[in-house]
Amino acid sequence: MTKNLILFLITFSIGTGLLLFLNGNLSIKSNPLPPLGKFLNPWHGVWQNAERKLPEELAGASTDSVSSVLIDERLVAHIFANNINDALYLQGYMEARDRLFQMEMIARGASGRVAEVLGERGLELDRAALRKGMCLAGDRAVENWARQEKVMVRLNSYLKGVNDYIAQLKPKDYPIEYKLLDFEPSSFKVRDIASIYLYMCDVLSGKTTDILQTNALNALGGELYNELFSKDFTGDIPVITTPVKVISKLSQTNADSSVVLVSPINMKELYSSPDGIGSNNWAVTKSKSATGKPILASDPHLRLNLPSIWYELQISATDFSAYGVSFPGIPGILIGFNEDVAWAETNGSIDVADLIKIQWKDGQREEYLYDGKYMEVEKLVTEIKIKGTKSIFDTTHLTMYGPIKYYSKDLKNDLAVQWVALDGTTPFDVTVFADIMQSKNIQDLDAKLRVYSSPAQNILTADNLGNIGLRVMGNIPARGVNDGVFVEEGSGSKNLWNRYIPFEDMPHQTNPASDFLSSANQKSIDATYPYFLGGNFETYRNLRINRLLNEGYKFSSKDFKAFQRDNHSVKAENVVPLILKYSEGKYNAYDELLENWDFTYDADEKAAVIFDKIYENIRTLTYDELTNNATYETAMPNKRRLEMLMSQPKHPIFDLKSTEFVEDLGDIVNLAIKEVLDEEAGKPMKTYGASRSVDIPHILRIPSFSVNNLSLGGNEDCLNAQRPDWGPSWRMIVELGDQPQAWGVYPGGQSGNPASKHYKDFISTWSQKDYFKINFLHSAEDMMNEESKLYRVTP
C-alpha cells in the first residue's frame, strides 16, 4: 500500500513539476526556452502562427462611415475612408495587424519597460531610457497633446484602430515573439505613441558628443582644436544654398552665452549612433526633368532591423489620397506623395542636446548651484519591473536643464542633459504627418510644418505646379558660436535655452536657379547665418549629389535610381592620388590596385578594402594627439579635414609625438601602407562585400529571424551609404504628374510575422538595388486580382 502511495506521490510531483515548467510557472535562471507546453501546443502555440490565406474580414474593425481596405500582393494596405479619422483608425488597425510586437517593443524600449518582458537582459535598456530623459519626455509630450483637442481626436482615432485589433486577438493569434517571451499584448495608450515618437527623436537627435569634444579641446588646445574641428571646408555645399532673410535677430544673451567646462571628463559617451547617418534626398524642377514635372528622390538611411522600421501604405479620404511609408505607431505618412505633392526627409544632424555639469551643494545630490542660489533637485522614482525577479526603483535627479544623464562616482562630474525633446511646454503636433499628407502644394505643406517639433529634419518637397522646396524643420535652440558643443557649466542660467529659432528664420529655400535641391546630412547653411548650428555633419555625399545634379540636364527616374545605387566615393577620388604621390610606386601590388581603381565601393572591389585600411591608418597616425590619449576618449575631426590637411604635407599635425623625428605627410602615408602590408601579409585579398557584410537583425536579435551576411557594395561616403548595420531604409522616387508614378523599396517586408512570406520578401529586391513599382490606386476596386483582398469596414 505504502509503495503505491509513494509511487503515486512521486509521479504526481513529477507531473506537477513538468506541468509548471512547461506552462512557464517555474522560472529557471538562464533558461532561454519559452514555456514549451504553451509554445508547442498546436492549437494555441507557435504552430498557429503559420501563415495561411488572408482572413475573410478585418475582425473587430468598425468605422464611422463605410470604408474599404485593399491588401495587395505585397501586403500593402490601401485604405479608402470618407474622413481623416476613419483613415487614421484603419491605419492604426493595419499597423497593429502587421507590426504589433514591433510597436510594443519600441514603446517599451523608450519608456523603460523592456525588463518587464525580457527580464534582467532588458535592465540596461530601461536604465538608459531613464538616463536619457525619454521617460520624462514621454510624460511631458502626453501633457502637451492633452491641451490640443485636434491632436487628441486624431490620436484617439488611431489608437482605437490599434486597440480594436488587439481586443479581437485570441492567445493563438499573438505574434510569435509574444509566445516566445510568454506575455500578452498590452492595449495602446497615448503614452505609447509618445514613447514611439521619443524613440524616433532619440535615434535621430538624442546623441551628444559634448564629452568627446571637451576632451578633444583639452588635448589639442584652443588654436589647434579650432583648426581641426572647423566646419568650413573648401567647396562645401550646405543644404540651403541661399541666405535666409532673418526676421528675428539673435539677442546678445544668445550670441555669447556658452560657459564652457575646460577640464577633461573621463567618461564614455553612451548610447551613440553613427555620424552623418547616410540619408539623401533631392528633387529637380520641371526644367531639369525629362517628364516636364518635378521628380523627387528619397533615401533615408537608418539602422537596419527586422521587421523594417517602415510600413508601406496608401491612405485616402474624400479629398486626398497619399502613399508612402509610416513609422508604425505614428499617425500619417512620414515620407511619401499624394496626387499633388511629394515629400521626403533627411536628418538635420543638428545638435539639439547639451550636457551641463551640475554643481552639488554637498555629497548628497539634494541641492545644486544655479544663479548663485542652491536649488532643490526634483527626484523622480521609477519602478523598473523585471520579469522573474523583484522590481527595482531607479531615481532620476531632475534639474532646471533636464535629468542627470551621466552620474559620476565623486559627484563632481554629474552631467544633466538639456534636450529639445524634453520640452513639454511648446505646443507641437505628433500627428503633423497626417496633415502633411493632405497638402495641395509645397506652400500649403510648408505652412503645416510650424507645429513640427522634433527631431530636426531637412524636409524636401515638390509639387505638381512645378515647385520644389527644402526646409530645415524642428525646434532648434537659438545659440551663439560654439554654444552647446562642449560640456557646459550649469551653475548659472546662461546655458539654459530660452528660445528656439523662429520658424520664419529657419533655413529654407524654394525653386533655386540651379533647378535642383538636395540634402545629405551635411551642414544646414553657411556661416553667414546668424544662429549657430552645431552638429556632426556629413561632408562627402553632398559633393557627389551636387556634382551629379549639376552635370545632368534632363533627369528621369532611371537616372535617380542610378544615383541612389551610386557607389562612387569622392573621398577616395581626392585622397588616393595623394597616397599614390607619396608611396612613389614602392608598393607594387597596392599601388597598381589603387591606380586602376575607379573609386567605387562595389561588392567585388578589392582596392576599396585596401584603401579603407590605409586611410584609417593615416587618420590614426595623423591624429596621434587624440588617438594616443589613453585617459580620455575624444572626438575626431571630420574626415574631410584630413583630406584638406593632406594638401599641407609639412603641417605639424603629421609629426608623431612618440618619435624624436619630425614626420611629414609622406612619412605618415608610407608608415600607414607598411602597417597594412604587415597586417595583410600571407592573407588572401578579400573583396569589399566579403570584408564588410551587412546584417539585418531581428528586433530581439534572434538569429533565425534575422538576415545576415549580405554581400553588398556601398560606403558611408557614397550616395549608397551602406554600412554593416545601417543602410537605405526606404528608397523612393516620385515622378509628379497628373497621375504620379513612383517606385519604392525597403529592406524587410510588410509583415512582422517571421513565419510569413511577407516578412522579408523585399530584401532580395532591395539588395539587388531594384525597386517595386508603386500601386497608387484611385479606389479600392482598382486592383482586384487573385493575390489581393478587398475588405469593407462598416459602422
Added chain:
Amino acid sequence: MKLSTLLWAFLLFNIVALGGSFLPWYALGIVAFFLGLFLFKKNYHAFFIPLVFCASLWMAYAFYFDYRANVSIAGIISALFNDTGKLPIYVITGLVIGLFGGIAGLSGNYLSKFMVDLIYKGIIKI
C-alpha cells in the same frame, strides 16, 4: 489489454484534441490521468498508451497546421532551436505532451492501485 480499452482511450483523446482550441495545452494530460485512474490496469499501459496517443495527436495537428501554411512554420521553429531540422521539431512537440501525458497516466494508475489497496484493506468501504 482489451481492444475496447484502447478504443476508449483513442476516442477520449481525440474528443479532447478536437476541443483543443478551447482547452488549455495540458488538457490531454488530465485525460491521461483519469484514464490511468479508471481504465488502465498495468503501469506500462498507463504510461505508454497516453504517451503514444498524446504525442501522435500533437504531431498530427502540428503537421496539419504546417501543411496548410504558406511558409513552413516547422522550419521557423527549427531555426529557433539551432536548426535541428523539421522532423526533430515534430518529435519534440510530440515528446512534450507525450511525456506529460505518460507521467499523468502513470500517476493516475498508481493512485488507482493505492485506492484498491485501501479498499482491499477495508480502510475505504464501497
